Amino acid sequence: MSRTDPTDASSLLTVEGVSKRFGEIEVLRSVDLRVARGEVLAVIGASGSGKTTLLRCLNGLEVPDAGRVAIAGTAVDFSAQPAPRELRALRDRSAMVFQHYHLFPHRSVLENIVEGPVVVQRRPREHVHKEALALLERVGMANRAGAYPHELSGGQQQRVGILRALALRPELLLFDEPTSALDPELVGDVLTLMRDLAAEGWTMLVVTHELQFAREVAQQVAFVDQGRVLEHGTPAQVLRAPREERTRQFVHRLLHPL
Amino acid sequence: MTEIDWDLVLGSLGPIVGGAIRGTIPLAVASFAAGMVFAVVVALMRLYGNRALTIVARLYVSVIRGTPLLVQLFVVFYGLPSLGLTIDPWPSAIIAFSLNVGGYAAEVVRAAILSVPKGQWEAAYMIGMSRRTSLHRVILPQASRVAVPPLSNTFISLVKDTSLASLILVTELFREAQQIAAFSQEFMMLYVEAAIVYWVVCLALSSGQSALERRLDQYVAH
Numbered sequence: 001m002s003r004t005d006p007t008d009a010s011s012l013l014t015v016e017g018v019s020k021r022f023g024e025i026e027v028l029r030s031v032d033l034r035v036a037r038g039e040v041l042a043v044i045g046a047s048g049s050g051k052t053t054l055l056r057c058l059n060g061l062e063v064p065d066a067g068r069v070a071i072a073g074t075a076v077d078f079s080a081q082p083a084p085r086e087l088r089a090l091r092d093r094s095a096m097v098f099q100h101y102h103l104f105p106h107r108s109v110l111e112n113i114v115e116g117p118v119v120v121q122r123r124p125r126e127h128v129h130k131e132a133l134a135l136l137e138r139v140g141m142a143n144r145a146g147a148y149p150h151e152l153s154g155g156q157q158q159r160v161g162i163l164r165a166l167a168l169r170p171e172l173l174l175f176d177e178p179t180s181a182l183d184p185e186l187v188g189d190v191l192t193l194m195r196d197l198a199a200e201g202w203t204m205l206v207v208t209h210e211l212q213f214a215r216e217v218a219q220q221v222a223f224v225d226q227g228r229v230l231e232h233g234t235p236a237q238v239l240r241a242p243r244e245e246r247t248r249q250f251v252h253r254l255l256h257p258l
Numbered sequence: 259m260t261e262i263d264w265d266l267v268l269g270s271l272g273p274i275v276g277g278a279i280r281g282t283i284p285l286a287v288a289s290f291a292a293g294m295v296f297a298v299v300v301a302l303m304r305l306y307g308n309r310a311l312t313i314v315a316r317l318y319v320s321v322i323r324g325t326p327l328l329v330q331l332f333v334v335f336y337g338l339p340s341l342g343l344t345i346d347p348w349p350s351a352i353i354a355f356s357l358n359v360g361g362y363a364a365e366v367v368r369a370a371i372l373s374v375p376k377g378q379w380e381a382a383y384m385i386g387m388s389r390r391t392s393l394h395r396v397i398l399p400q401a402s403r404v405a406v407p408p409l410s411n412t413f414i415s416l417v418k419d420t421s422l423a424s425l426i427l428v429t430e431l432f433r434e435a436q437q438i439a440a441f442s443q444e445f446m447m448l449y450v451e452a453a454i455v456y457w458v459v460c461l462a463l464s465s466g467q468s469a470l471e472r473r474l475d476q477y478v479a480h
Contacts, residue, residue: 061380092386102381106399116385119395148476168385 012037012203013172018057018067018078020050027053028064029227035172035220038201042214042235045224046250051207054224055174058205059094060087072171094172095165099180101157103149109136109160110145113167121168128167135163139193155186159193166197173197175206211254215239223247266442267451273434274448274455281430283459285348286417289355293416294409296360301367306389315364322361328422330354335426351423359416366408370401403474410467414460421456431455 015033019026027050035041045051056062058069064078071093076086103112113132117123136142139159149157158178165173175194179187191213198204198217208214214221214235221238223231223246231238231247242248303315322330335350345353374397382392424433435452439445 059384061383088386088388091383096384098377098381098384100377102375102377104378104381104396106403115395116387119391120386164385 010037011035012039012072013058013205014068014070014075015054015058016068018054018064018069020053020057020062020064027227028057030067031224031227031229033222033229033232035203035205037203039220040198040204040206040218041220041222042218043205043207043222043224044209044211044214044238044250044254049224050227051224052176055096055176055205055207058172058174059091059096061096063087093170094174095168095170096174096176097158097161097165097178099177101149101154101161101181103157103160103164105149108146108148109141109152112149112160113164116164116168132163132167135166139163139189153186154182155189158182158190162190162193162197171203173202173204175204175208177207177209179208179210209254211239211251223250225250262447263444266438266444267447270435270438270442270448270451273438274431274452277429277431277434278455278459281423281428281433282417282420282456285351285355285420285423285428285430286413289352289420290359290413290416292352292356293359293363296356297363297367300360300364301371302393304364304368305371319361319364322358327354327358327419328425330358331422331426347423347427350426351420351428355416355420355423358419359412363409363412366405366412367401370405371397373404374400406467406471406474410463410470414463417459417463418456 011034013033013035015031018028018031020028031050031054033041043051043054053062057064058071063082066078068075068077068079069090070076071090074089074093076082076090104115107115110129110132113135114125114128117128117131118125133142133145136145141156141159144152144156149160152160158181162178178194179190182190187210191210194204194206194213195217206213206218218235221233221235222229223238223242223244225244225246231242231244237243238247239251242251300315300318303311304319307315331351331354334345334354335347338345371393378396378400379392382396387395420430421432423430424436427433432452435448439448442448
């Protein structure tokens with residue numbers, strides 16, 4: 001069975017008919033998505049298209065008005081108001097990396113990484129510390145373990161944001177425009193780490209404007225427009241030979257901003 | 259201009275400073291500690307409570323801020339006995355002062371909690387925290403940095419306001435000065451002396467505030 005087969009029954013993430021409105025505005029209109037284990041899905045689209053809301057619906061930061069989300073066997077049906085316990089169970093399956101990092105400013109780099117595993121997951125502190133230091137080692141930041149977030153560059157902060165997500169040992173990694181707030185010369189370090197994670201087999205859903213990343217790392221690309229998945233396929237299909245006129249325009253604008 | 263009676267100055271310094279140490283300072287500390295508990299509870303009621311709790315919290319803040327502290331003190335000490343509830347001077351003072359501080363500090367705490375960026379809540383939820391744990395581990399520590407300067411003001415005001423407790427028979431700094439003044443008839447000298455002792459206590463508190471701010475600033479960008 002092909003890893004990108006959208007009907008793959010073994011998909012790690014299943015999104016069916018997810019809709020969300022803020023007042024009068026329909027932000028998501030019956031979105032369907034499937035991501036297989038170990039696969040990277042890049043979600044592209046203009047700002048305001050609903051792609052960030054879609055991501056936030058997957059771990060309960062927004063609660064959809066309708067539809068169903070299942071991650072690694074934990075499914076929540078949003079046709080009725082879900083219980084907080086259900087939302088927590090769904091949220092435990094994924095971890096998110098935010099555009100603006102949202103590190104805890106009153107905690108050191110190491111404390112940021114171990115907070116979830118120790119305080120929420122109640123794993124043994126000593127063990128978690130060792131893991132966190134190994135993660136920092138791997139991104140070349142072991143010497144920054146005791147630093148506070150404001151002492152780091154944006155690229156370093158975002159790498160800590162990614163490590164904080166990894167330390168939770170989630171099934172699915174969610175990235176919300178992880179490089180959009182970074183100075184251009186700092187983007188590379190973050191994208192390199194993300195590419196390594198993909199190569200290691202992490203399942204990732206990445207909302208991004210980095211088309212080169214989408215082309216080289218993702219197995220699937222979804223183009224979101226006005227709250228719908230307008231086009232969905234391999235990077236070659238969506239980025240090089242889009243079927244839809246709006247996809248073609250969007251990709252063209254990103255590649256030729258002038 | 260009359261001569262300063264240095265013997266009286268030195269002789270009265272002991273009782274006045276003693277009144278500060280045995281009366282003013284413990285009264286202020288106990289009232290502030292209890293008042294902060296009220297403040298946090300009331301702030302959380304206003305921010306996250308249901309409709310009834312929100313109304314109770316708003317009413318409390320409104321009554322405390324809308325009535326004089328001296329009246330609040332007299333209601334507790336002189337008023338409640340007519341309802342059959344007689345409370346000694348010290349507990350009366352602590353009840354009135356802590357309720358008063360709670361009303362003012364609740365607004366400070368509420369504003370400080372609201373000043374923490376929404377992204378911090380989202381990051382806390384993202385790592386799996388409940389609302390209670392998020393507040394405790396992520397939001398309140400950051401809000402406390404914001405709240406230190408205004409709460410220091412509240413505390414310094416409270417230290418001076420405890421002089422009102424002399425009117426419900428609590429032996430503290432000002433009551434000691436009053437008694438010596440009445441006895442010696444040296445009103446100007448004794449009240450200026452009392453003022454200086456208040457000032458010294460407040461200077462010490464201000465430097466304590468600066469030290470606390472420096473300590474809390476270690477994780478904030480400068």
